[in-house]
Amino acid sequence: MDQTPGLAKETGPSLHYPNQGQFHIMKYLKGLTDAIIRMGGEIYTETHVEAIKEHELIANGHVVKADIIVVATNSPINDLVTMHTKQWPYRTYVVGIKVAKGAVKHSLWWDTGDKDSKWVTEPYKYTRLQSLDDQNDLIICGGEDHKTGQADDEGIPEENRYDVLIEFVRQNFTSAGEIIYKWSGQVLEPLDCMAYIGKNPGNDSIYIVTGDSGNGMTHGTIAGMLLKDLVLGKENPWAKLYDPSRITLKVAGDYLKEAGNMAAQYTDLIAKGDVESVNEIPSGEGAIITKGLKKVAVYKDETGVIHSYSAICPHLGCVVHWNANEKTFDCPCHGSRFTYTGEVVNGPAVSGLEKISLKQDQS
Ligand code: FES
Secondary structure, eight states: OOSOTTOSSOOOOOOOOOSOOOOOHHHHHHHHHHHHHHTTOOOOOSOOEEEEETTEEEETTEEEEOSOEEEOSSSOSSOSSGGGGSEEEEEEEEEEEEEETTSSOSOEEEOOOOTTSSSOOSOOEEEEEEEOSSSEEEEEEEEEEEETTOTGGGTSOGGGHHHHHHHHHHHHOTTOOOEEEEEEEEEEEETTSOOEEEEOTTOSSEEEEEOOTTOHHHHHHHHHHHHHHHHTTOOOTTHHHHOTTOOOGGGHHHHHHHHHHHHHGGGGGTSOOSOSSGGGSOTTEEEEEEETTEEEEEEEOTTSOEEEEEOBOTTTOOBOEEETTTTEEEOTTTOOEEETTSOEEESSOOSOOOBOOOOGGGO
Protein backbone atom coordinates (compact mmCIF):
# COMPACT_ATOMS: atom_id res chain seq x y z
CA MET A 1 0.00 0.00 0.00
CA ASP A 2 1.27 3.49 -0.80
CA GLN A 3 0.32 4.88 2.60
CA THR A 4 -0.25 2.94 5.83
CA PRO A 5 -3.99 2.99 6.63
CA GLY A 6 -5.09 4.26 10.03
CA LEU A 7 -2.09 6.47 10.82
CA ALA A 8 -2.39 10.24 10.61
CA LYS A 9 1.25 10.86 9.74
CA GLU A 10 2.72 10.23 6.31
CA THR A 11 4.50 6.87 6.32
CA GLY A 12 5.27 5.94 2.75
CA PRO A 13 4.60 2.42 1.41
CA SER A 14 3.76 -0.50 3.68
CA LEU A 15 2.94 -4.21 3.54
CA HIS A 16 -0.62 -5.16 4.45
CA TYR A 17 -1.54 -8.55 5.96
CA PRO A 18 -5.34 -8.91 5.98
CA ASN A 19 -7.46 -11.34 8.03
CA GLN A 20 -5.21 -11.59 11.08
CA GLY A 21 -6.42 -13.00 14.38
CA GLN A 22 -5.92 -11.69 17.91
CA PHE A 23 -6.11 -13.63 21.14
CA HIS A 24 -6.07 -12.77 24.83
CA ILE A 25 -2.69 -13.74 26.26
CA MET A 26 -3.83 -14.38 29.82
CA LYS A 27 -6.80 -16.51 28.69
CA TYR A 28 -4.45 -18.49 26.45
CA LEU A 29 -2.05 -19.11 29.36
CA LYS A 30 -4.94 -20.05 31.64
CA GLY A 31 -6.05 -22.64 29.06
CA LEU A 32 -2.52 -24.04 28.88
CA THR A 33 -2.08 -24.31 32.64
CA ASP A 34 -5.52 -25.91 33.02
CA ALA A 35 -4.58 -28.48 30.36
CA ILE A 36 -1.28 -29.31 32.09
CA ILE A 37 -3.04 -29.91 35.41
CA ARG A 38 -5.87 -31.86 33.78
CA MET A 39 -3.30 -34.21 32.20
CA GLY A 40 -1.54 -34.86 35.49
CA GLY A 41 1.17 -32.20 35.38
CA GLU A 42 2.13 -30.12 38.41
CA ILE A 43 3.08 -26.43 38.43
CA TYR A 44 5.19 -24.90 41.20
CA THR A 45 5.45 -21.11 41.35
CA GLU A 46 7.63 -19.04 43.73
CA THR A 47 10.38 -21.60 43.13
CA HIS A 48 13.87 -20.17 42.69
CA VAL A 49 16.32 -22.38 40.78
CA GLU A 50 19.91 -21.82 41.90
CA ALA A 51 21.81 -24.38 39.83
CA ILE A 52 21.21 -26.71 36.90
CA LYS A 53 23.31 -29.60 35.64
CA GLU A 54 22.65 -32.80 33.66
CA HIS A 55 19.54 -34.53 35.08
CA GLU A 56 19.55 -32.42 38.24
CA LEU A 57 18.70 -28.97 39.55
CA ILE A 58 18.56 -27.24 42.91
CA ALA A 59 15.39 -25.27 43.63
CA ASN A 60 14.60 -23.53 46.93
CA GLY A 61 17.42 -25.63 48.43
CA HIS A 62 15.96 -28.96 47.25
CA VAL A 63 17.63 -31.29 44.75
CA VAL A 64 15.27 -32.25 41.92
CA LYS A 65 16.20 -35.15 39.59
CA ALA A 66 14.85 -35.29 36.03
CA ASP A 67 15.41 -37.16 32.79
CA ILE A 68 15.01 -33.93 30.85
CA ILE A 69 15.20 -30.29 31.97
CA VAL A 70 13.78 -27.43 29.88
CA VAL A 71 15.03 -23.97 30.82
CA ALA A 72 12.50 -21.44 29.48
CA THR A 73 13.54 -18.42 31.53
CA ASN A 74 13.83 -15.57 28.99
CA SER A 75 17.59 -15.48 29.61
CA PRO A 76 18.99 -19.01 30.14
CA ILE A 77 20.21 -19.33 33.72
CA ASN A 78 21.93 -22.69 33.15
CA ASP A 79 24.47 -21.37 30.67
CA LEU A 80 27.21 -19.11 31.96
CA VAL A 81 28.78 -17.88 28.71
CA THR A 82 27.92 -19.50 25.35
CA MET A 83 24.35 -18.37 24.80
CA HIS A 84 25.10 -14.91 26.17
CA THR A 85 27.50 -14.29 23.27
CA LYS A 86 24.70 -15.03 20.77
CA GLN A 87 21.96 -12.71 21.99
CA TRP A 88 21.63 -9.33 23.69
CA PRO A 89 19.17 -7.94 26.24
CA TYR A 90 17.09 -4.86 25.44
CA ARG A 91 14.62 -2.89 27.53
CA THR A 92 11.36 -2.07 25.75
CA TYR A 93 8.63 0.42 26.77
CA VAL A 94 4.85 0.40 26.43
CA VAL A 95 2.05 2.91 27.00
CA GLY A 96 -1.72 2.26 27.07
CA ILE A 97 -3.92 5.21 26.01
CA LYS A 98 -7.70 5.30 26.05
CA VAL A 99 -9.66 6.00 22.89
CA ALA A 100 -13.44 6.02 22.27
CA LYS A 101 -14.67 2.66 21.00
CA GLY A 102 -14.78 2.61 17.24
CA ALA A 103 -12.58 5.69 16.77
CA VAL A 104 -9.61 3.54 15.72
CA LYS A 105 -9.91 0.41 13.59
CA HIS A 106 -8.67 -2.86 15.12
CA SER A 107 -5.19 -3.33 13.64
CA LEU A 108 -1.56 -3.93 14.49
CA TRP A 109 0.97 -1.49 13.09
CA TRP A 110 4.58 -2.56 13.21
CA ASP A 111 7.43 -0.62 11.66
CA THR A 112 10.96 -1.77 10.97
CA GLY A 113 12.72 1.27 12.40
CA ASP A 114 16.29 0.76 13.54
CA LYS A 115 18.25 3.61 15.00
CA ASP A 116 21.52 1.95 13.95
CA SER A 117 20.47 1.62 10.33
CA LYS A 118 21.81 4.00 7.71
CA TRP A 119 18.30 4.47 6.27
CA VAL A 120 16.16 4.79 9.38
CA THR A 121 17.37 6.55 12.48
CA GLU A 122 14.51 5.90 14.90
CA PRO A 123 13.98 2.79 17.00
CA TYR A 124 10.96 0.79 15.89
CA LYS A 125 7.49 1.03 17.41
CA TYR A 126 4.58 -1.38 17.55
CA THR A 127 0.98 -0.29 18.07
CA ARG A 128 -2.25 -2.25 18.42
CA LEU A 129 -5.78 -1.88 19.68
CA GLN A 130 -7.29 -3.74 22.64
CA SER A 131 -10.88 -3.63 23.83
CA LEU A 132 -11.00 -1.92 27.27
CA ASP A 133 -14.68 -1.63 28.30
CA ASP A 134 -18.09 -0.93 26.75
CA GLN A 135 -17.19 2.64 25.83
CA ASN A 136 -13.44 2.52 25.25
CA ASP A 137 -10.60 0.77 23.51
CA LEU A 138 -6.96 0.95 24.46
CA ILE A 139 -4.20 1.96 22.08
CA ILE A 140 -1.16 -0.06 23.18
CA CYS A 141 2.05 1.39 21.77
CA GLY A 142 5.52 0.05 22.51
CA GLY A 143 9.12 0.38 21.43
CA GLU A 144 11.94 2.87 22.11
CA ASP A 145 14.12 -0.14 22.93
CA HIS A 146 17.68 0.26 24.14
CA LYS A 147 20.32 -2.11 25.39
CA THR A 148 19.70 -2.93 29.04
CA GLY A 149 21.66 -0.65 31.33
CA GLN A 150 22.69 1.65 28.46
CA ALA A 151 19.77 4.09 28.05
CA ASP A 152 21.77 7.11 29.15
CA ASP A 153 24.50 6.32 26.62
CA GLU A 154 21.91 6.92 23.90
CA GLY A 155 20.83 10.25 25.40
CA ILE A 156 17.27 9.32 26.51
CA PRO A 157 17.06 8.05 30.12
CA GLU A 158 14.75 5.10 30.81
CA GLU A 159 12.02 7.17 32.46
CA ASN A 160 11.76 9.55 29.47
CA ARG A 161 11.19 6.84 26.87
CA TYR A 162 7.43 6.82 27.54
CA ASP A 163 7.19 10.47 26.45
CA VAL A 164 8.47 9.56 22.99
CA LEU A 165 5.80 6.86 22.64
CA ILE A 166 3.03 9.16 23.90
CA GLU A 167 4.05 11.80 21.36
CA PHE A 168 4.00 9.17 18.60
CA VAL A 169 0.47 8.06 19.56
CA ARG A 170 -0.85 11.63 19.77
CA GLN A 171 0.55 12.46 16.34
CA ASN A 172 -0.86 9.35 14.68
CA PHE A 173 -4.18 8.92 16.51
CA THR A 174 -5.65 12.37 17.06
CA SER A 175 -8.59 10.93 19.05
CA ALA A 176 -6.26 9.36 21.68
CA GLY A 177 -7.24 10.39 25.22
CA GLU A 178 -6.11 9.60 28.74
CA ILE A 179 -2.87 7.70 29.42
CA ILE A 180 -3.76 4.86 31.75
CA TYR A 181 -0.82 2.43 31.58
CA LYS A 182 2.96 2.58 31.31
CA TRP A 183 5.29 -0.35 31.72
CA SER A 184 8.61 -1.69 30.53
CA GLY A 185 9.91 -5.17 29.82
CA GLN A 186 12.99 -6.98 28.65
CA VAL A 187 13.53 -8.84 25.39
CA LEU A 188 16.46 -10.86 24.15
CA GLU A 189 17.55 -10.15 20.59
CA PRO A 190 19.25 -13.13 18.95
CA LEU A 191 22.08 -12.63 16.50
CA ASP A 192 20.10 -13.67 13.41
CA CYS A 193 16.57 -12.72 14.58
CA MET A 194 15.51 -16.38 15.10
CA ALA A 195 14.79 -17.74 18.59
CA TYR A 196 16.98 -20.46 20.12
CA ILE A 197 14.89 -23.55 20.84
CA GLY A 198 16.51 -26.94 21.35
CA LYS A 199 19.30 -28.72 23.16
CA ASN A 200 21.61 -26.42 25.11
CA PRO A 201 25.08 -26.45 23.49
CA GLY A 202 27.26 -29.04 25.28
CA ASN A 203 24.42 -30.75 27.18
CA ASP A 204 22.50 -34.01 26.68
CA SER A 205 19.51 -33.60 28.96
CA ILE A 206 19.07 -29.80 29.09
CA TYR A 207 16.97 -27.91 26.55
CA ILE A 208 16.51 -24.15 26.29
CA VAL A 209 13.99 -21.67 24.91
CA THR A 210 15.38 -18.15 24.56
CA GLY A 211 16.05 -15.29 22.14
CA ASP A 212 12.36 -14.49 21.74
CA SER A 213 12.96 -11.08 20.17
CA GLY A 214 9.69 -9.76 21.58
CA ASN A 215 7.65 -12.64 20.10
CA GLY A 216 7.38 -14.76 23.22
CA MET A 217 3.86 -16.07 22.64
CA THR A 218 4.71 -17.23 19.13
CA HIS A 219 8.05 -18.72 20.10
CA GLY A 220 6.62 -20.27 23.26
CA THR A 221 4.01 -22.06 21.16
CA ILE A 222 6.61 -23.18 18.61
CA ALA A 223 8.81 -24.38 21.48
CA GLY A 224 6.01 -26.49 22.92
CA MET A 225 5.59 -28.26 19.58
CA LEU A 226 9.28 -28.55 18.70
CA LEU A 227 10.66 -29.59 22.10
CA LYS A 228 8.05 -32.34 22.45
CA ASP A 229 9.42 -33.94 19.28
CA LEU A 230 13.07 -33.44 20.23
CA VAL A 231 12.57 -34.95 23.68
CA LEU A 232 10.72 -37.94 22.18
CA GLY A 233 13.47 -38.40 19.58
CA LYS A 234 11.19 -37.56 16.63
CA GLU A 235 12.28 -35.64 13.54
CA ASN A 236 11.00 -32.09 13.25
CA PRO A 237 11.61 -29.89 10.19
CA TRP A 238 12.11 -26.81 12.40
CA ALA A 239 14.88 -28.34 14.53
CA LYS A 240 17.80 -26.97 12.49
CA LEU A 241 16.26 -23.54 12.08
CA TYR A 242 15.98 -22.95 15.83
CA ASP A 243 19.01 -25.00 16.93
CA PRO A 244 20.83 -23.06 19.72
CA SER A 245 24.16 -24.43 18.40
CA ARG A 246 23.74 -22.97 14.91
CA ILE A 247 26.42 -20.68 13.50
CA THR A 248 25.23 -17.83 11.30
CA LEU A 249 28.12 -16.44 9.30
CA LYS A 250 25.97 -13.93 7.41
CA VAL A 251 25.70 -11.73 10.48
CA ALA A 252 29.35 -11.81 11.54
CA GLY A 253 29.50 -7.99 11.34
CA ASP A 254 26.59 -7.62 13.78
CA TYR A 255 28.21 -10.18 16.05
CA LEU A 256 31.48 -8.24 16.23
CA LYS A 257 29.63 -4.98 16.89
CA GLU A 258 27.54 -6.47 19.71
CA ALA A 259 30.50 -8.35 21.20
CA GLY A 260 32.51 -5.11 21.14
CA ASN A 261 29.69 -3.30 22.93
CA MET A 262 29.60 -6.02 25.60
CA ALA A 263 33.38 -5.95 26.09
CA ALA A 264 33.30 -2.14 26.37
CA GLN A 265 31.02 -2.42 29.42
CA TYR A 266 33.94 -3.79 31.44
CA THR A 267 35.65 -0.39 31.26
CA ASP A 268 33.05 0.68 33.86
CA LEU A 269 35.25 -1.17 36.35
CA ILE A 270 37.79 1.65 36.14
CA ALA A 271 35.42 4.52 35.33
CA LYS A 272 34.22 7.10 37.85
CA GLY A 273 30.93 6.45 39.66
CA ASP A 274 27.69 8.34 38.90
CA VAL A 275 28.19 10.56 41.95
CA GLU A 276 31.02 11.25 44.39
CA SER A 277 29.05 10.76 47.57
CA VAL A 278 25.77 9.30 48.88
CA ASN A 279 24.81 12.83 49.89
CA GLU A 280 24.28 13.61 46.20
CA ILE A 281 21.67 10.84 45.81
CA PRO A 282 18.07 12.09 46.21
CA SER A 283 15.65 10.06 48.34
CA GLY A 284 14.03 7.26 46.36
CA GLU A 285 16.93 7.07 43.90
CA GLY A 286 20.05 4.99 43.39
CA ALA A 287 23.51 5.47 41.92
CA ILE A 288 26.90 3.84 41.59
CA ILE A 289 29.73 5.31 43.64
CA THR A 290 33.42 4.43 43.82
CA LYS A 291 35.00 3.58 47.17
CA GLY A 292 38.71 2.97 46.75
CA LEU A 293 38.92 0.08 44.29
CA LYS A 294 35.30 -0.91 44.86
CA LYS A 295 32.17 -0.04 42.92
CA VAL A 296 29.15 0.27 45.19
CA ALA A 297 25.47 0.22 44.18
CA VAL A 298 23.65 2.56 46.55
CA TYR A 299 19.94 3.14 47.00
CA LYS A 300 18.61 5.87 49.30
CA ASP A 301 15.04 5.05 50.30
CA GLU A 302 12.23 7.57 50.83
CA THR A 303 13.13 7.93 54.51
CA GLY A 304 16.80 8.54 53.74
CA VAL A 305 18.05 5.08 54.78
CA ILE A 306 20.99 3.90 52.67
CA HIS A 307 21.02 0.39 51.13
CA SER A 308 24.42 -0.55 49.69
CA TYR A 309 25.68 -3.53 47.68
CA SER A 310 28.64 -4.50 45.60
CA ALA A 311 27.92 -3.11 42.11
CA ILE A 312 29.63 -6.12 40.57
CA CYS A 313 27.13 -8.39 38.81
CA PRO A 314 27.40 -11.96 40.16
CA HIS A 315 27.03 -13.40 36.65
CA LEU A 316 30.31 -12.39 34.98
CA GLY A 317 31.47 -9.31 36.85
CA CYS A 318 30.20 -6.24 34.95
CA VAL A 319 29.23 -3.08 36.85
CA VAL A 320 25.44 -2.63 37.20
CA HIS A 321 23.68 0.64 36.31
CA TRP A 322 20.84 2.42 38.10
CA ASN A 323 17.49 2.28 36.26
CA ALA A 324 15.42 5.17 37.63
CA ASN A 325 12.28 4.01 35.80
CA GLU A 326 12.07 0.55 37.36
CA LYS A 327 14.11 1.38 40.50
CA THR A 328 16.44 -1.50 39.75
CA PHE A 329 20.14 -2.02 39.17
CA ASP A 330 20.55 -3.39 35.62
CA CYS A 331 23.60 -5.10 34.18
CA PRO A 332 24.63 -3.74 30.76
CA CYS A 333 26.48 -6.92 29.78
CA HIS A 334 23.89 -9.71 29.65
CA GLY A 335 20.80 -8.15 31.22
CA SER A 336 20.68 -9.39 34.81
CA ARG A 337 18.57 -7.08 36.97
CA PHE A 338 18.39 -6.55 40.72
CA THR A 339 15.90 -4.77 42.96
CA TYR A 340 17.06 -1.79 44.99
CA THR A 341 17.30 -4.21 47.88
CA GLY A 342 19.74 -6.35 45.92
CA GLU A 343 17.58 -9.36 44.97
CA VAL A 344 17.92 -10.80 41.49
CA VAL A 345 14.78 -10.41 39.35
CA ASN A 346 16.17 -11.24 35.91
CA GLY A 347 18.80 -13.77 34.84
CA PRO A 348 21.29 -14.88 33.80
CA ALA A 349 22.50 -14.12 37.36
CA VAL A 350 20.93 -16.56 39.83
CA SER A 351 21.89 -14.72 43.01
CA GLY A 352 21.55 -11.17 44.29
CA LEU A 353 24.08 -8.37 44.74
CA GLU A 354 26.40 -8.84 47.69
CA LYS A 355 25.40 -6.65 50.61
CA ILE A 356 28.18 -4.40 51.84
CA SER A 357 28.28 -1.79 54.55
CA LEU A 358 28.69 1.84 53.60
CA LYS A 359 28.64 4.12 56.59
CA GLN A 360 27.01 7.47 55.82
CA ASP A 361 29.72 9.31 57.71
CA GLN A 362 32.26 7.86 55.25
CA SER A 363 30.42 9.25 52.27
S1 FES B 1 24.57 -10.28 33.35
FE1 FES B 1 26.46 -11.05 32.75
S2 FES B 1 27.87 -9.87 33.86
FE2 FES B 1 25.94 -9.15 34.48
